[in-house]
Amino acid sequence: MSDExxxxxxxxxxxxxxxxxxxxxxxxxLEAEWMLSSALDIRRIDLYLQFEKVLTGTEVESFRSLVRQRLAGRPLQYITGDAGFRLLDLTVDERVLVPRPETEILVEEALTHLGEQPAGQILDVGCGSGAIAVSVARECEAARLVxxxxxxxxxxxxRVNAERHSVAERIRFFCGDLLAPLATDARFAVILSNPPYIASTDIPTLQPEIRDxxxxxxxxxxxxxxxxxxRLVPLAARHLLPAGRLLIEVGAGxxxxxxxxxxxxGFDASTIYTRADLTGIPRVVTGATPGR
Ligand SMILES: C[S@@+](CC[C@H](N)C(=O)[O-])C[C@H]1O[C@@H](n2cnc3c(N)ncnc32)[C@H](O)[C@@H]1O
Known part of the structure; x- marks a missing residue:
């Protein structure tokens, strides 16, 4: 691309x-459109209204710098700072995993179970960008989360995403290992988690875009x-209310x-099942503790 x-x-x-x-x-x-709209700070759809617009040198250079980052393998979502997840645009960068479409299934499945325990709190373990917690809060107005x-x-x-989507008042965040930062007598209606689940030996074989x-x-x-x-499953069993439900995202196999x-x-065997993702991979394992 010439600079002149x-x-x-x-x-x-x-x-x-x-x-x-x-x-x-x-x-x-599509990726070029996302990067250009990010460089120009406009919505992608608005590019289509400005095809004939002559760009300034600064605009061209800031777009090219994004293209160079993409060619160096940086994920698009980190470059634009945004990732789509269910109904939301979430702020993301290298501090968090880019939320994946598989995890949208976990949220969908969770929403179908929330009616069973309308009064209790919901826990998201390993919240990352907040994709799960913020989505559940947005899609279920009564939900209170940790x-x-x-x-x-x-x-x-x-926290940025909770503020961005106006649900910060209904989510309390705690930093620490699994449920360790919570009170020992804390009890939840639903516990959700998309934990790290890739085998250590597989990490070097991941696509460089992910691995690096x-x-x-x-x-x-x-x-x-x-x-x-x-470690999470037995802890979750202790921190769920009677007939409380655990949903965990898992890897293939x-x-x-x-x-x-x-x-x-001790989860009730009759309540345990796995929901497949859109590619047919068994993806969300769920089960409930024995009821009252
Ligand atoms: C696969 S990411 C999921 C992030 C987000 N929930 C999502 O679905 O996009 C797993 C998250 O668990 C966190 N994590 C890893 N080990 C943890 C632990 N022992 N206790 C709490 N969180 C942990 C990581 O920091 C990361 O944010």
Whole structure:
């Protein structure tokens, strides 16, 4: 891309799309649009109303700097600072995992169970960006939540998202290991978690975009990926109300083991099942504690 000439918006967009595509990026036009709208600080849809606009040198350079970051492998969502999750745009950066579409299923499943325990609080363990807690708060007006994360940096991002979506008054954040920062007698109606669940030996084989940019604390689940889950399930059993429900996101091939963990921790076997994600992978394991 030459620095000498003036650029109209559509010309620059086309040029960048071609460039990104030649470097192997699949959704090059869409990604170029997201980066250009971010550089110009306008909504993506508004690009379409300004195709003939002549861009200033500063605008062109700030867009190019985003394209260079993308070519260096930085995830698009960290570059634009925004990730779509269910109904929301969430603020994200390297302090948190980019929320994934699979996790939208966990939220959907959680919402179907909230009616069973309308009075109790909901706990999100390992809240990261706040994707789960903030979405549940937005989509269920009565919900009151507690969210924990071992990373204080992640909690800072989650707080930003809670403020951004006007639910900060209904979510209390605590930094620490799993449920350790909470009172020993705290009891919840529903406990939700998308814990780190990738086996440590698989981390070096992840796509560089994930491996080199996303926080390993959010990914690495120990030898078989289930270190955090194994500690979380019995803790959750102790901190749920009678007939309270646990929902955990798991990786491919982990659901049978996690269902057994729930049974071993006293969850009612008749309530345990796994919901598949949109690609058919068993993804959200859930079960309830024995009822009253
Ligand atoms: C896979 S990410 C999920 C983030 C977010 N809930 C989401 O779904 O996008 C896992 C999160 O758990 C946190 N985490 C890892 N180990 C933890 C622990 N022992 N106690 C609390 N949080 C932990 C990480 O910091 C990270 O934010």
């Amino acid at each position: 000439r003036t650029w109209k918006l559509l010309e620059l967009l086309r040029e960048a799309t071609q460039f990104l595509s030649s470097k192997g990026l699949e959704s090059s036009r 969210a924990t994360d071992l990373s204080s940096a992640a909690i800072a991002v989650a 940019h996303e926080p390993h604390l959010a990914l690495d689940g120990g030898a078989d990926g289930l270190d955090v889950v194994r 982990q659901s049978d083991v996690v269902e057994s963990l729930l049974e071993d921790s």
